[in-house]
Amino acid sequence: MTANYMLEIYQPGSADEVLQSIESDRPFMAMSAGDLMHPFGAADATTSSVLMITRLEHIVQPGLEGGAARHKICVFTRRVDELNEARKGGLPHAT
Numbered sequence: 001m002t003a004n005y006m007l008e009i010y011q012p013g014s015a016d017e018v019l020q021s022i023e024s025d026r027p028f029m030a031m032s033a034g035d036l037m038h039p040f041g042a043a044d045a046t047t048s049s050v051l052m053i054t055r056l057e058h059i060v061q062p063g064l065e066g067g068a069a070r071h072k073i074c075v076f077t078r079r080v081d082e083l084n085e086a087r088k089g090g091l092p093h094a095t
Contacts, residue, residue, distance in 0.1 A: 003054060003069050004024075004025060004068045004069065004071065005023065005024045005025070005027050005067070005071050005072075005073075006022070006023050006024075006070065006071070006072040006073070007021070007022040007023075007024075007028050007073050007075060008020075008021050008072060008073070008074050008075065009021075009022075009037065009051070009071075009077065010040055010074065010076050010077060011077045012051060012077050012078045012079040013078060013079075014033060014076075015034075017025070018041075019039060019077075020039050027071070031053055031073070032053065032056075033053050033054055033055060033056065035040070035052070035053045036050055036051070036052055036053075036054065036086060036087070037050070037051045037052070037053060037077065038050055038051075039051060039077070039087075041053065041071060043084065049079075050079075050080040051078065051079060051080060052076035052077060052078050052079075052080050052086060053075055053076070053077055054076050054077060054078050054089060055074065055076040056073060056074065056075060057074040057076070058071065058072070058073055058074075059071070059072040059074065060072075061093075062068065066080065071084060
């Protein structure tokens with residue numbers, strides 16, 4: 001069975017360089033601009049890497065030959081330098 005859900009996380013400040021792609025046969029939890037992400041397992045992420053979601057884009061592709069549709073969520077981000085401030089809500093969300 002192919003995965004019908006895909007999360008594509010982009011490099012901070014980029015709209016075309018993918019940091020990490022994750023596929024699943026179950027939907028991902030809701031996300032919003034301003035949410036913090038820890039992209040563990042990404043090629044160049046470290047355990048201290050924290051990103052803030054700046055924008056989301058949903059792409060829905062119809063299934064081929066009666067198959068299930070595919071839902072891809074593109075997650076655009078920026079790097080967070082002051083994690084404690086971000087957790088308190090002291091940083092602007094989508095800059």
